[in-house]
Amino acid sequence: MRDDARKKDFGREEERTRNDEIAGLTDERDTVDKLRVLSRQEYLKKRETQKLELLRDEIEMQQRLLHLQDLTLEEQRELAHKQELYRLATQRAKLIGDRELEDEGDESGLAPYRLPEAYVDERTNKSDKEKRFAVLTARYKDQIASKNNAKTEQQTWEEHQILSAGRLGAEIRDIGDKHYDLVMNESVDFLAQEILAGSDQDIHLERTEFDPRQQIQEQRKSLPVFRYRKELIQAIRDHQVLIVVGETGSGKTTQIPQYLVEEKFGRVCCTQPRRVAAMSVAARVADEMNVKLGDEVGYSIRFEDATSAKTIIKYMTDGMLLREFLSEPDLAQYSVIIIDEAHERSLSTDILMGLVKDIARFRGDDVRVILSSATMNAEKFSAFFDDAPLFRIPGRRFPVDILYAKSPEADYLDACCVTVLQIHATQPQGDILVFLTGQDEIELAMENLAQRTRGLGSQLGELIISPIYATLPSDQQAKIFEPTPPGARKVVLATNIAETSVTIPGIVYVIDPGFCKQKGFNPKTGVESLVVVPVSRAGAIQRAGRAGRMQAGKCFRLYTKWSYLHEMEENTVPEILRTNLTQTVLLLKSLGIDDLIHFDFIDPPPTETLIRSLEQLYALGALNDRGELTKLGRRMAELPLDPMMAKCIVQSEKYDCSEQISTICAMLSVNNSVFYRPKDKAVMADAARAAFSRGGGGDHIALLNCYNAWRDSNFSTQWCYENFVQFRVMRRARDILEQLDHLLDRVEVERKSNPDIIAIRKAMASGFFYQACKLQKSGYYRTLKNPHTVHIHPSSSLYKSERLPKWLIYHELVFTTKEFMRQVFDIEPSWLMEIAPHYYTSKELIDTSHRKMPKQLGRLEGAKVK
């Protein structure tokens, strides 16, 4: 308190001196100018770190955008340029420390470096879409401008590509090359077996060198889809549902909506499985049509709606369209519905397909449906939509040689590293992409590679090792986009993120060990799992394709051709078959779909999953005993949360703590790592994390404390850094909280604050009573319903508690090496009687405190006996 007051006084003092200074000036205009300068100085000082953050985000954004368009050298160079700017700017910030920005400029006689214009309004901290997209689209404009030069690097590059693409299935080298013996004594033998054919007949484009607008139109005409325009439009006229099969680079996502608008089909919506894709494709199309983004062409994603009454082409995430069904069940505003990337089979896409099929029947000739997919699953989609015709458009890709291991490898991680070095020693220039299963494995591989390359520096070129996975802080993610220096070779160790979400420039070689981590769900126990499984053939093809984005490439599969053909599944099991569907079931119920067992799913989920969801919704009071949606259920469906959390929010009113519960729900929603734990600073990170749970109350209260502390720091990045908290994740939690706060009005919950941790935990328990468990004599826990043994996850704040709580509620049950409860808090059994008398009998909730319960020591002994 006192500290705060002093700070405020200090601020006022400063202001006073400044005002005195200003008062000394006679000319009013000078005053204004001076004010402007002062405020600018103030502004610069205050916002420098945040601006750096923005630049970094922008880099990240652009990197994510890259995968949507064909990569050009311009794009890469611009990105590299930005990264260099960012590097210099951060370096400079470090160097000058507290010195005034203006001073340095004077000393050197040069204007100090200024960051690009911020596109975030510093008052509201909201992004200004127009500015933001001016920054984003500048890239395309630059590209067009530079093409007007006599012979650009772009042209040279493309000419080179045309030549190299001519040799389809370029020579396959014997990997057991003679250079290789110099480097190491072990190797992995490969057999060259097949070629993932390229299709690049359209790469040569004719150029007219005048108007940039014309250039854009020329570019559009060069896309493979263009030559099929007439037939495509005719097919759409003739058939209500059409499956468009086109590989990446065919231009289907950007062009088809434009053709439809040019042919006056009416309003078009096009769904994407990812947010960045929806945004960047919309930006691209707005540019091609020469309109302002958000007018005729717009996008709609969570937290951002860039559409208006004028919008005729709307790109959106699939989940967003699903939400639109709630307010407009027949989607009457759209004349054409395009579901893009349907082959990815995301949960939302699958549900959409069922709903859209129904709409198509209901609305008749009034609506057109287009499913856009890669080759896989296309026939299946056609069968689902009553044998809808397929329309095939060739893509644009370079050939990739595929090599299989001669015999299975026992230790694939080791085999990966050996193969990396084999490629490095024997293959021509080009970066390597290795697919691994998770962060742990990536870190192991980094160590392994570092060890193997130690002392080899003089014999081989430098090997730059970069990791990439989703929870890696964004500044470290940026490393994979840095151009490889001449003579060196980059190795990117990636998770599945590199399969679809991020495209890394310069990759020529792919190493595929054939595994990935995959989420699963056991409907009988409600346990989620995250286990390593073999990839499907479709996944393997997708991975191999990553080698052929820039030039002809090679893919090394660390499994035999026999296992590829006989042991691997054809397709990845769609998400709908391996997730908890409670939230989806609630959504469908609120859309008036009563008979879920017979809903038209393209792949019907296990009946147990649906029944479990229905039971849970009944227990929560969202459905009545006839399975009909209740008023409570309708309110819960409005909230973009898991029904258990939605229930907590609705119930929080009773405990006067809706603010606290909303905060906890927002923090729980950003499920992945709020807390950052680098290996070398693990002790410090753990200590910082422990500080949030000092007052007790379990992990949920710790999350609340964490958010509030960050809010009290005025959402500072520095604070995040000091407390090993990920800024990116916290910012997302803030967005979610803001959205929940708006929705409180709609679900008629009053905003109230109550810091009492008992009230907060009771409110949380009113949604999660379903997931309670009780300490056993063994020192382990046993769930009350569907009894089975579970363990507190070691990352939990209650893991090390001296006296283990007798009763716990968990947020999530995940099987990895054991059945772990992630995010737990302790409760009194009497609360369960108070909250869910319909669900528990008093017998189940007998307090056994009179009996002797084990402490931490006893638990360990128990483990030893077993």
Add this chain to the structure above:
DNA sequence: CTCTCCCTT
């Protein structure tokens, strides 16, 4: 005494 594959409302 363990890590959290990837997405989305």
